[in-house]
Amino acid sequence: MSSIQNNIDLEEKKNHGTKQFPFAYYYANTYDAPCVVSYHWHKETEIIYVEAGEVIITIDGSASVGTEGEIFFVNPSQLHQVMIEEEGSRYFSLVFDMDWLDFKISDYVQTTILDPLKKDLGFPLNVTSAFSCHEALVRELRSLRQIYEMHPDNYQLMIKLNLYRIILLMDANKLLVPGTSHVAMGHSTSAIRIQEMMDYITHHYQEHITLEQAAEIMHMSPKYFSSFFSKTFLISFAQFLNNYRIDQACILLKTTDMPVLEISFEVGFENISYFTKKFKELKGLTPKEYRKRTNPVK
16 A cells, blocks of 8 residues: 555644735535534634634634624644535635734734734634624624625735734734643643544545444554544544545545555445445545546646
């Protein structure tokens, strides 16, 4: 069995924007199929806005079901996963590097707001309609999306100004919280357990893995591990493992000309029919259809 390159520490290597404009906009919906952005982390900050339906967001081992209008914040280095299954659900996210917002001169704003936000403070998990600043935050997020999509003259400066206004709203409403910056991330017991589990999966997903084996690796009883995993990810261990394997299959379908049968075995499925069934459930397409749609290697 050939080896697939894995990012063992789960850092997302994808570039978000460019060096001169480190900002990116992403949109996801379930019109074609359920959507899963697997567990990962990045050094950038991410803001997720739920436009419709329900979005399951897991951040450092804490799972939440976000509903229409809810805003979630992912601080640098936080492990997170985003999943939408309910038909008609959709969200967009904004990813940006906090260093991009720094001032060249260490003025009052830099030293009292921006520096602490990168070292000692962070954004809260979420902001709902119960918060007084929610409506204003939604306006800024929608404005950011519109500016990014339309690309008017000086749109980079406009986006930067919007991000400053978001930080101003969060600070003015005392929503920036201690202990959630990248310095403090990844040290909770839950986060450490999740990291250990993900390391195990990325090393062994190609093998036959049972719940009992995974529980033993995590030094838990199968019953406790099953409960812990379901509470963390809001899906079972078997579902998560299948999702991860299918994500790896997608990489091979897009970047190689390996036969589908060989890919199914390569990523850990022992039955091609079961692989095809699970692939279509998750992606809304058969593996062959997915390959055709995503520009196969010729």
